[in-house]
Amino acid sequence: MASYHFSAQIVKRSAGRSVVAMAAYRAGERLYDDKAGRWADFGNRRGVVHREILAPEGSAPWLTDRSTLWNAVEHGEKRRDAQLAREINIALPYELSHAQRVELLRAFVQEQFVGRGMVADVAVHEPVPEKGDNPRNHHAHILLTLRQATATGLRSVKTREWNSDRLMLDWRAAWAAHQNDALRRGGHRTSVDHRxxxxxxxxxxxxxxxxxxxxxxxxxxxxxxxxxxxxxxxxRSGRSRPVEVGPKRRREEGKAPTRRVRDxxxxxxxxxxxxxxxxxxxxxxxxxxxxxxxxxxxxxxxxxxxxxxxxxxxxxxGAIQGRLFRWERxxxxxxxxxxxxxxxxxxxxxxxxxxxxxxxxxxxxxxxxxxxxxxxxxxxxxxxxxxxxxxxxxxxxxxxxxxxxxxx
CATH class of the missing domain: 1.20.120 (Four Helix Bundle (Hemerythrin (Met), subunit A))
Structure with a gap:
């Protein structure tokens, strides 16, 4: 039966991430990272069967060029702890054909992300048997801008409303609804549930x-x-360590603001x-x-x-059980x-x-x-x-x- 997966993460510079390298890896392309001064070459990567960039209607044409878009994002963020992009990972129904999966993904991304003003860099991956991948593991990576697209490029301020927990729940429910509609149109009785x-x-x-x-x-x-x-x-085994999370807050009067520590x-x-x-x-x-x-x-x-x-x-x-009834009358x-x-x-x-x-x-x-x-x-x-x-x-x-x- 079809399985449900929808996860999201923020691409953070403080974690040593480069959004240009991430885009190259997911799209299976060779991109030059201007900020790092080196090539991110994943042109020989197997399993990438579809890639495209979707941008809002009327936005700047250069936003649909992968290298230009993500290098602009890197240059636009000045802080060492800057948030560069949002990545969505979703599982695609293996019951559908490749064309049906792409159509499903495009409709969902257009409605939930591009329709809100984001630029979406989409890459569809299929399992590679030689690597031991699960044959049902068809999935997609979606890199989203944190700034709204305009006719001149990306806005100078980020859209904080896109960070709400309520919106994330809406996205999860919408992805389940889109999948179930596509499965039903394809004549499949299976369904998924985001709960x-x-x-x-x-x-x-x-x-x-x-x-x-x-x-x-x-x-x-x-x-x-x-x-x-x-x-x-x-x-090797990964070693856990305490990590500072969340914004800096003043816990006690007279002391410097600190961040919460997750143990x-x-x-x-x-x-x-x-x-x-x-x-x-x-x-x-x-x-x-x-x-x-x-x-x-x-x-x-x-x-x-x-x-x-x-x-x-x-x-x-049929014999009368006279012994059970002793009433002579x-x-x-x-x-x-x-x-x-x-x-x-x-x-x-x-x-x-x-x-x-x-x-x-x-x-x-x-x-x-x-x-x-x-x-x-x-x-x-x-x-x-x-x-x-x-x-x-x-x-x-x-x-x-x-x-x-x-x-x-």
Whole structure:
């Protein structure tokens, strides 16, 4: 089924980022970085299948030239801690064709970003099997200006309204709506949801859809990006450190303003690869426990169903059970009538219980199927992760062998 991914980050000069180099890497091009005085050459990069720049109607024509645009952004920001651009990363539905994915992306970017006055540099990437990419990992990178486009270029002040949390939530919801519309037009029954697993599970439980609720009963995974994979391939583990975040504020009277410190070491869970591995192991154990629990419940219910089905099929042979009725003044015909009525009532009740049990078992089987499918997905993801690790180990062995060869 289609998967949902939408993440955003601010490109910061304080983090050592160059927006020209980023644009070259994502577009798979060779661009000259005027500020750094060097070429950013990614012309041989594989997997880039579409690139374009979308600008508001009536804006300066040079805004659609990649090199000119991002070098102008670099020169326009004077501070060492300047924010240069916003990057949006989104997953594209693998069910659609390349042309349909580009059409979907262009419509979304035009409506949500360009329509608000931003310039959007769009690059579509497809998986490269030789690199071990997931064959469904079609995605797009969108670099956005932080200043509004005009007929003469970019405004001298940034548009702060684009930084609001409310707008980010709107973008996430809009991307889900655009994807679902495109999937529906393409004749696909699958859909995506931008909400958290917890919110989707709670809604499914509220409407009594236990099968759907079971699919969302797991811990969300984390993204292992190229930096984390590079560290792992080098046999290194990223070390967490406290980081200053947010604006400077005066905490106490008479003291210099300080920034808030986020204590990452206190929340460190090892490398992102290890963290993801532990998450998958936890999800697998949870799914396994749930499957075993529901299988035991299903077996108990099946035994009850067998009993009530036997009761529903049971018929007395017609002999008058005189020992059950010791009233001498009651006629044999009345006894027979009462006995038959009691038998019918019992059969009706047994049939009703059997019907109820069949419905419960059918619903339980759906939940079981969801948990089994979820566990299979987790196991498939674990196998993919194990493949990553094996490739990283091979790369690390080759690097160590080469290093030993140079030192001899």
């Amino acid at each position: 958290s697993l917890y919110a989707q599970r709670a809604e499914a439980q509220e409407r009594g859809d236990l099968r759907t609720a079971a699919r969302f009963d797991r811990a969300p995974e984390i993204h292992v990006g190229p930096s984390a994979r590079l560290l792992a391939s080098q046999g 990452y070491p206190r929340h460190d869970r090892g490398s992102r690869l290890d963290w993801l591995t532990n998450l998958l192991l936890g999800n697998n154990q949870l799914a396994k426990a749930r499957v075993e629990k529901f299988e035991r419940q299903s077996a108990r219910l099946q035994r009850k169903l067998d009993y009530w089905e036997r009761q529903a099929r049971f018929h007395i042979d 009651v006629k044999a015909a009345d006894l027979e009538k009462a006995r038959r009525q009691k038998e019918r009532d019992r059969q009706v009740q047994a049939a009703k219980r059997a019907t109820q049990l069949r419905e419960i078992i059918a619903e339980l089987e759906k939940v079981l199927a969801a948990f089994r499918g979820g566990r299979e997905a987790v196991l498939a993801r674990s196998r993919q992760l194990e493949g990553w690790r094996r490739r990283l180990d091979r790369e690390l062995d080759r690097a160590r062998s080469a290093e030993r060869g140079r030192t001899r």
